[in-house]
Amino acid sequence: MLPKPIDLAGCKTSTSGVWQNDSQFNADKVVDGRYNTRWQSAEAVKSYWVEIDLGEAKRFSKTSIWEGWDLIQKFELLAKEKSNDKWRTIHEGTTLGSDYWVSFKPVTARYIRLNIIESLKPPTIWEIDLFE
Numbered sequence: 058m059l060p061k062p063i064d065l066a067g068c069k070t071s072t073s074g075v076w077q078n079d080s081q082f083n084a085d086k087v088v089d090g091r092y093n094t095r096w097q098s099a100e101a102v103k104s105y106w107v108e109i110d111l112g113e114a115k116r117f118s119k120t121s122i123w124e125g126w127d128l129i130q131k132f133e134l135l136a137k138e139k140s141n142d143k144w145r146t147i148h149e150g151t152t153l154g155s156d157y158w159v160s161f162k163p164v165t166a167r168y169i170r171l172n173i174i175e176s177l178k179p180p181t182i183w184e185i186d187l188f189e
């Protein structure tokens with residue numbers, strides 16, 4: 058049975074940077090429910106990340122991530138419950154690609170961050186989904 062998706066519409070997002078500060082590539086494009094809009098990272102930053110603020114702590118145990126152009130070589134998923142908590146690593150991986158699914162031990166958190174450690178070029182993400 059497929060777990061229930063968490064509604065991410067209207068969630069706040071933040072990021073290490075947006076390509077040429079062009080709003081069509083803003084971080085909110087990873088939670089707009091559309092697979093033809095994307096966050097495009099800025100160039101020349103040391104680390105790349107995109108973060109989702111769920112507004113309140115929610116429990117989730119699965120995610121799908123839709124990356125463009127297979128650039129990411131190493132990443133981690135981080136989560137925390139309160140803004141001044143320390144990040145907890147909930148998953149580590151290498152390549153992502155355009156149809157990445159992973160399950161993990163259920164996490165209750167308000168903030169989730171995709172931290173991209175290595176990428177061939179500034180990475181781009183079409184969409185991130187979370188599931189209960």
Ligand SMILES: [Ca+2]
Nearest residue numbers: 086091094183
């Ligand atoms: Ca999108």
